[in-house]
Amino acid sequence: MTIVAISVLQNELHTLSSLLSAINQQVSDCTYILVQSDLDSAMSANQFIGNVKQYTKMAVLPAKLHTNLVSNQVYVLPTNQYLEVNNHTIVYDATTAADTDTMSSSEVFWNSLANNEGFFVGIAMYPDAERLAQMRMVQSLGALTVLCDSSHNIKGQVSKEVISQFNYVAPPQEIAKIIADTFFVETPSQGQSINPVLGIPPSAVGEQMPLNKTTTNHSTKNQQKVNSRLDLISNELEQQGLQLLDTFAKLRAESAQLEQQKLLLESVLLSMRDGVMTIDANGQIMQMNHSLKKMLGVKDDIRSLTKWLDERQILNPDSKAVFIDDENPLLLAMKGYAIVDSEIQVEQKSEANGTQTIYLKINALPLQQAAQAATIPAANNATVLVISDITNRKRTEIELRKSELTQKALLNAIPDVMVRVNRDGVYLDYIPAKDEGHIPTAAFIGNKLDDIFPEYEAEDLMECLTEALDTGVVQKHQVEFPVETDKQFYEIRFSPLNFNEALGIIRQVTDKVVTEDALRKSAAYFRMLMERSPAPVIVHDIKGRLIDANSATLRMLGAENASDLKGKNINHFIHSKDKSKFKSYLKYCYNDDVPDGPAIYQIVSVDGQTIEVEAVGSMIMYENRLVVQAILRDVTEENQIKQQLSDSEYKYRALFEANPDGLVILDPNSKAILDCNDNLLKIIGYNKKESILGTSLLQYSPDNQSPNNPSNTLWNSLMEQIATTKDPIHQKWVFLSKEGKRIQAELSFQTFNFKGKSVCVATVRNKNK
Numbered sequence: 020m021t022i023v024a025i026s027v028l029q030n031e032l033h034t035l036s037s038l039l040s041a042i043n044q045q046v047s048d049c050t051y052i053l054v055q056s057d058l059d060s061a062m063s064a065n066q067f068i069g070n071v072k073q074y075t076k077m078a079v080l081p082a083k084l085h086t087n088l089v090s091n092q093v094y095v096l097p098t099n100q101y102l103e104v105n106n107h108t109i110v111y112d113a114t115t116a117a118d119t120d121t122m123s124s125s126e127v128f129w130n131s132l133a134n135n136e137g138f139f140v141g142i143a144m145y146p147d148a149e150r151l152a153q154m155r156m157v158q159s160l161g162a163l164t165v166l167c168d169s170s171h172n173i174k175g176q177v178s179k180e181v182i183s184q185f186n187y188v189a190p191p192q193e194i195a196k197i198i199a200d201t202f203f204v205e206t207p208s209q210g211q212s213i214n215p216v217l218g219i220p221p222s223a224v225g226e227q228m229p230l231n232k233t234t235t236n237h238s239t240k241n242q243q244k245v246n247s248r249l250d251l252i253s254n255e256l257e258q259q260g261l262q263l264l265d266t267f268a269k270l271r272a273e274s275a276q277l278e279q280q281k282l283l284l285e286s287v288l289l290s291m292r293d294g295v296m297t298i299d300a301n302g303q304i305m306q307m308n309h310s311l312k313k314m315l316g317v318k319d320d321i322r323s324l325t326k327w328l329d330e331r332q333i334l335n336p337d338s339k340a341v342f343i344d345d346e347n348p349l350l351l352a353m354k355g356y357a358i359v360d361s362e363i364q365v366e367q368k369s370e371a372n373g374t375q376t377i378y379l380k381i382n383a384l385p386l387q388q389a390a391q392a393a394t395i396p397a398a399n400n401a402t403v404l405v406i407s408d409i410t411n412r413k414r415t416e417i418e419l420r421k422s423e424l425t426q427k428a429l430l431n432a433i434p435d436v437m438v439r440v441n442r443d444g445v446y447l448d449y450i451p452a453k454d455e456g457h458i459p460t461a462a463f464i465g466n467k468l469d470d471i472f473p474e475y476e477a478e479d480l481m482e483c484l485t486e487a488l489d490t491g492v493v494q495k496h497q498v499e500f501p502v503e504t505d506k507q508f509y510e511i512r513f514s515p516l517n518f519n520e521a522l523g524i525i526r527q528v529t530d531k532v533v534t535e536d537a538l539r540k541s542a543a544y545f546r547m548l549m550e551r552s553p554a555p556v557i558v559h560d561i562k563g564r565l566i567d568a569n570s571a572t573l574r575m576l577g578a579e580n581a582s583d584l585k586g587k588n589i590n591h592f593i594h595s596k597d598k599s600k601f602k603s604y605l606k607y608c609y610n611d612d613v614p615d616g617p618a619i620y621q622i623v624s625v626d627g628q629t630i631e632v633e634a635v636g637s638m639i640m641y642e643n644r645l646v647v648q649a650i651l652r653d654v655t656e657e658n659q660i661k662q663q664l665s666d667s668e669y670k671y672r673a674l675f676e677a678n679p680d681g682l683v684i685l686d687p688n689s690k691a692i693l694d695c696n697d698n699l700l701k702i703i704g705y706n707k708k709e710s711i712l713g714t715s716l717l718q719y720s721p722d723n724q725s726p727n728n729p730s731n732t733l734w735n736s737l738m739e740q741i742a743t744t745k746d747p748i749h750q751k752w753v754f755l756s757k758e759g760k761r762i763q764a765e766l767s768f769q770t771f772n773f774k775g776k777s778v779c780v781a782t783v784r785n786k787n788k
Contacts, residue, residue, distance in 0.1 A: 021138040024052045031144040034169045036074035038191040045195035051093040068095050082109050103131030129156045146181045294406035302353045314408045334364040352383035352402050378413035379406050436525040444468035487513040508532040555651040563589045577624040594621035631655045681783035702785050704757035721755045741768050
């Protein structure tokens with residue numbers, strides 16, 4: 020298979036069309052890989068693929084992971100992904116992707132193409148810096164590089180120094196002829212092919228030279244053709260050319276003519292990427308190529324395979340157990356056994372990196388058997404080994420197995436029904452649910468989406484599935500499914516597996532739907548209650564941003580509608596002197612503390628008026644998040660009244676204390692002393708008011724007011740009069756001071772309301788003065 024990799028921009032698709040058409044007409048068995056070089060373009064891979072399809076009749080597909088490359092098809096490689104070609108399959112280079120300093124994603128791809136069997140051509144549509152770097156890598160790997168000569172990129176616009184970095188510069192028609200002539204592949208028109216091992220072209224060498232070669236002389240062209248033939252020989256040698264090695268081993272000591280063949284064969288071995296080694300029955304190494312030395316990590320020739328094995332551990336890569344002698348493929352090869360695709364794990368010590376692990380694939384064939392197959396004489400007891408380094412592939416397999424185990428564990432942990440469906444909605448596979456309450460898994464066997472779900476639901480599901488497969492993005496859809504007499508709700512997520520299949524996860528969400536419905540109703544009910552509340556109610560977040568407010572709040576703040584307030588911070592309405600207090604209030608609310616009582620703030624309305632409010636805040640769930648609900652009360656007028664009362668009481672107290680007579684406030688029922696001024700204390704000879712509060716004035720009187728008038732009898736008569744009249748009552752009275760001094764006084768009683776209560780005020784005027 021010939022792989023043609025083309026680095027192309029969006030604006031080069033017209034030239035690309037001519038190129039693909041020309042190659043497809045002149046060369047058969049070609050696979051085309053397009054590498055989009057507009058790294059800064061906003062165009063998606065799907066859009067680019069769609070544009071390419073307009074310029075070719077061949078199939079155009081995305082080069083996704085695990086894609087098997089097929090002849091006469093065009094694959095578009097996504098950028099910035101560590102994808103490479105291994106055995107004509109797109110794989111992921113996990114090792115390089117993990118160590119981005121080792122190689123870029125572009126270098127990984129171009130490097131991997133040269134490691135595949137068959138022919139490889141790198142074509143640049145324009146020689147910018149990025150594509151020059153790509154083509155230099157292609158040339159360093161011994162492959163062919165071509166610059167497509169179109170009217171806009173060659174004529175006087177590209178320097179000779181740039182052109183000199185390509186093997187060929189040619190228009191699309193001649194590029195197809197170059198590929199056909201260089202690799203001597205069969206073309207649809209020729210119907211002619213050659214033996215790639217013998218390297219016999221269909222025509223003379225001179226006729227196969229490129230028509231527009233710009234930078235190399237005739238000698239260089241011949242050398243490139245020889246290199247191409249040698250690459251063909253090396254690729255074929257592993258499968259068909261062991262007889263050449265047999266001939267080389269047998270004739271190594273013969274004539275000078277045979278020596279020349281030996282040198283030619285050694286040059287072939289030198290160019291091979293696989294390691295080749297010839298050993299005798301004692302394990303002595305008769306011949307080893309450079310690739311094998313590099314693979315085994317040795318600088319000088321090693322003479323004994325047995326000694327090399329003794330210094331390393333040879334493990335079975337699957338079981339990780341050390342090979343016993345009868346199973347070690349290298350020891351079996353020394354004994355003359357043929358070995359086919361046997362894999363080994365080699366643990367070897369390195370001074371720089373410690374213990375190093377590599378994986379090798381072993382193929383061995385005794386030269387005697389190869390000679391018999393080729394009907395030529397062979398040396399006795401000699402074996403040829405072809406050794407391939409499969410470290411990268413093996414590590415990828417190991418990581419893949421780990422990934423598969425992880426994915427399997429994840430799948431087993433998912434309790435939901437999982438199904439695999441194709442683009443037509445047919446169930447291909449399923450994993451049953453881990454618990455009860457789901458759609459029976461038997462319903463999926465041999466059915467389609469529209470066989471299980473109602474017709475209106477199935478149509479929506481098919482649209483959801485198609486969109487997931489077309490966009491490569493997970494899509495979800497909620498359906499209603501009747502189970503017996505109840506309605507159950509399910510959420511189905513389609514995750515694309517490839518272009519034609521998707522994984523569907525079916526989860527029962529009945530409780531979620533019911534809960535969300537209840538939350539919606541609860542939110543609506545809360546909003547109705549808040550709106551109907553006569554008190555201003557606001558809802559804000561932890562930052563103080565206003566989320567909602569009722570009509571009473573709008574009236575209090577002087578706002579016309581809720582849009583005037585939404586999005587604003589409540590701090591905007593707080594008076595400057597209360598802003599620090601409001602900040603503490605927010606912290607207090609979000610600590611979920613129980614408030615000690617309402618907080619008083621001064622707020623400024625929309626029209627600039629200052630309003631004093633009493634606020635009580637609490638945490639609530641609102642629209643699935645924690646917020647603060649605050650209930651406000653305008654206390655501006657109330658506090659003004661309190662202030663007036665306070666002022667009135669202050670004036671009353673000033674007059675009460677300044678009165679030159681003794682003043683006493685009595686309880687209307689018990690007539691006990693509730694309050695008095697300092698002048699009364701002076702009259703009866705006491706220093707502290709607390710000493711007489713709760714007592715009766717009768718206690719500070721002598722037993723008799725006159726020889727025939729007991730104080731007790733006269734006092735009770737006065738109290739009865741006070742209870743039956745609101746008019747002032749006057750009475751002469753004698754008090755007995757604390758020191759025992761008799762004081763002549765005049766009592767006046769008056770009853771009136773004070774702070775909503777009926778009180779009696781007595782005035783005591785000292786007549787001794």
